[in-house]
Amino acid sequence: MKLKNTLGVVIGSLIGSLSLSALAQGQGAVEAEIFGKRYFEDSTRDFDEGNLLGGSLGYFLTEDLALVLSYGEYHDIRGDVTNKDIKGSSTGLDAVYHFGEPGPGLRPYLSGGVAHQSIGQAARSGRDHTTQGVLGAGLKYYFTEHFFARAGVDGLYNFDRGDTEWLAGVGVGVNFGGTKPAPIVAAPEPIPEPEPVEEPPQTVRVELDVKFDFDKSVVKEESYGDIKNLADFMNQYPQTSTVVEGHTDSVGTDAYNQALSERRANAVRDVLVNQYGVGAERVDSVGYGESRPVADNATSEGRAINRRVEAEVEAQVQQ
Structure with missing residues (x-):
């Protein structure tokens, strides 16, 4: 050449x-x-x-x-x-x-x-x-x-x-013609959830928190008094309505815990409607399974807190 x-x-x-x-x-x-x-x-x-x-x-x-x-x-x-x-x-x-x-x-x-x-x-x-x-x-x-x-x-x-x-x-x-490794980009800091807006002073609220035994959906006797307080409030203010929310701990599959949370929510709804006379059209129920824990599922105490049904009712009162 x-x-x-x-x-x-x-x-x-x-x-x-x-x-x-x-x-x-x-x-x-x-x-x-x-x-x-x-x-x-x-x-x-x-x-x-x-x-x-x-x-x-x-x-x-x-x-x-x-x-x-x-x-x-x-x-x-x-x-x-x-x-x-x-x-x-x-x-x-x-x-x-x-x-x-x-x-x-x-x-x-x-x-x-x-x-x-x-x-x-x-x-x-x-x-x-x-x-x-x-x-x-x-x-x-x-x-x-x-x-x-x-x-x-x-x-x-x-x-x-x-x-x-x-x-x-x-x-x-x-x-x-070469390639360089992609730069390492730090994950963005999570945006904190906005603080809930406090209700005006003229709004009153009643909250319900019913605990359940492991793998059970039967309402315990000691919870009936709290459920009655909510029912009395709703009967006093007939324009109110509520959603009863069921939750579980993390033991078990997602599908099983979803069904269990729905049974717990329905059990509390039945007490409100059938025993304490709240109109059925005013009470809905929903299950969230294990997706919304409020305590650490790694401990037995935390799991006991997460086995719950929650509800709240708000009403406007005259000043």
């Missing part, structure tokens, strides 16, 4: 990325870069130092770790004796770990991987093909969320010959 073709692919990626509607660093992001590096060859080679020009494409597996595929071609390398212009290329695959938080600013990195070098030989014809281990370090500076410049150094170990070479270079690139 010719260098101009390689650079064309990389530059095309850079330009294409600018048209994306959602650019972001983070997991799943892609980085495209063009670079220039100075090549410092091992002293056993019979040629001068040169340049490596090319590009890379990386993919972020996480916010910090990326896999980077690179390709570059060697230029300006000449043999010490023959003054021959030596050509070559290098293809590499690196894992790059970034430090710091994604976003504008400085992010140091460390890298490691392998490369395949194909380069001409100064003293004889043919090409030298070698496999190299690569360790690198450097700095990236993100001018914005998406555009960055890089400077770094790579150490190359030749597995075939056992010698070491170096690359030092710079690059510019673009980051696009």
Whole structure:
């Protein structure tokens, strides 16, 4: 592959990325870069130092770790004796770990991987093909969320010959296509229930609170006096009406407790209507099951308080 073709692919990626509607660093992001590096060859080679020009494409597996595929071609390398212009290329695959938080600013990195070098030989014809281990370090500076410049150094170990070479270079690139974790938003503070509006002084009220034994809907004898007081008040003020509300504790299923609360409410309604003469059309009943506790269901005392029937009646009196 010719260098101009390689650079064309990389530059095309850079330009294409600018048209994306959602650019972001983070997991799943892609980085495209063009670079220039100075090549410092091992002293056993019979040629001068040169340049490596090319590009890379990386993919972020996480916010910090990326896999980077690179390709570059060697230029300006000449043999010490023959003054021959030596050509070559290098293809590499690196894992790059970034430090710091994604976003504008400085992010140091460390890298490691392998490369395949194909380069001409100064003293004889043919090409030298070698496999190299690569360790690198450097700095990236993100001018914005998406555009960055890089400077770094790579150490190359030749597995075939056992010698070491170096690359030092710079690059510019673009980051696009990633996703960031959604920010953690604290749950809003609950809005307190408004305080009930106090009734005007001319309003009088009678309240009823009848307790029941566990799993029972029979009105206990000690509750009849309270029920009679409510009935007397309603008979004194015949324009009044009421809703008898039944409740349970939390023991049992929702469906069972709903039916039990309705039986309790109906039992108190029957005493008001059938024993104390309140008109049936003036008394409704409803069950709320275990949905409206007034005490802690985790204790036996609290559950006893929640096994109840409530009612209230209000009347306007002349001042």
